[in-house]
Amino acid sequence: MSKISLVIHGGARKDSEFIREYRDDYKAALTEVSQLTYAILKKGKHALDAVEAAVVYMEDHILFNAGRGSAINSVGETEMEAAIMEGKELRSGAVTLLKKVKNPVSLARHILEDSKHILLGAEGALEYAKYKKVQLEYDSYFITPHQYDVFMEERDSKTEKEKENILNHGTVGAVAFDSKGNIAAATSTGGLAFNRKGRVGDACMIGIGCYANNKTCGVCSTGDGEINIRNTSAAYISMLLEHTSLSIQEACNYLIHSRNKDTTSDMGLIAIDKSGNIGISYNTELMHRAWISSERGLQVKIYEP
């Protein structure tokens, strides 16, 4: 069998009571999504099919901040975004400021397959969703009891200034390397709690939240979107592989722990290089993550090591 590999994350962030309480559920979800996604790769399917399926699973799962379970912005709404890219022809699709679409990553996949554009947002993205007949849900579908409780508690207990400084973020992402050597990456997020309406983050930006190139690597970044934008994080890892002799793990470590060693912002990266080798790096208390390849069985981790 040709080498295949897969790495998935459900966000890099500070620890919390909620995460500790649902630790086993997070592990179970990461295990299940890895197994079902890896089975797709084992059947010889394209890396794009694998990463889309992985992200759909996490969008549907209430524990992750994407699709159902999205964060609630400062006016009590959810605005979602997602991106997907494949590394052979660099085809890409992405959506932002999206409402009502059950699986933002699947709408991004439609753009990748059929549109001359890469990123569609807001009302125009929803029109495209209707044109493509993807599944829609009511706005209330996306808001889970946990996100609602967090929103209401913080709304009523914090000053406007304190709310401005809440960086309660979360992204999901998946990178896959298929049996034909194709790399694909996909990301999705419900954004930041209390973010200003209209805020576009890194998860929908090709080259920042998500990048794939069969000549170098596939990457998903997570953490504070704005620091990933300033670093062009995902493409930066690819550039390091293109122009230096760093390995994929060294490249991920370099971006986070050397180039950004003084940052107070949260950063996390998952990546797979053109030979199927996996890299993972983060500077937060925890990162929900799982990885598996034809060389090594499934690993599921939340905390260090």
Add this chain to the structure above:
Amino acid sequence: MSKISLVIHGGARKDSEFIREYRDDYKAALTEVSQLTYAILKKGKHALDAVEAAVVYMEDHILFNAGRGSAINSVGETEMEAAIMEGKELRSGAVTLLKKVKNPVSLARHILEDSKHILLGAEGALEYAKYKKVQLEYDSYFITPHQYDVFMEERDSKTEKEKENILNHGTVGAVAFDSKGNIAAATSTGGLAFNRKGRVGDACMIGIGCYANNKTCGVCSTGDGEINIRNTSAAYISMLLEHTSLSIQEACNYLIHSRNKDTTSDMGLIAIDKSGNIGISYNTELMHRAWISSERGLQVKIYEP
């Protein structure tokens, strides 16, 4: 006097009857905007003030596809975007899917100065504009007779498929190096004629359409947005300066004429490195451009050489 330098562009594209007819007006506008922007730098003001003023001028000028004179999308509307970044602290601001705001780049500047976010879009961006009390105009202000004529002629003479393939793009951009060694870059665009409502392009994406870093360079990219997204063009130039020994001109040439030598897409770049040296490169029939520094007087060009 410390070295200062400035480079401005008004888009890289195919030649057209319209451009030939208004050749002298384009040259006069490029001359005037360069002179007024250079005067700002000569007064010792910050590079950010210079690039914002340059882009405001081009947004207000009907010959450029930004602000007034924006392209009209497939449903007869204009949706604008802009970005601005400074290279010392990497502060950035950007807007997309924006209507009614007379100067999108100035709204982006407000985000750079005051917001924890980087990119705001659609309705939320307009709310922020009202909160910041920036000048608004009626939708009809942005549509010029020329853009309207082009829109109506193509709407009535072309098939849907032909309209899909129109890539009638245009961006404006400016990069400045001030007397204190600060670099800033800014971009603005009215998007693509006949683009799908909701299409977000490269001009609002930090690291793609616009990037500035005092340790490397400032860059604006133009041409087909989607190829710049796939290349993470602006940050790619910065990364070449960070990790290779290429000069700024060599880096711009490398990205367009080597890394993308087989592309049929339009690409253009303007850039200034950390020593104030200017780089310009493009693969199109023409690029509206002007540059000036304390070492060499004003150059204004449309065609080669």
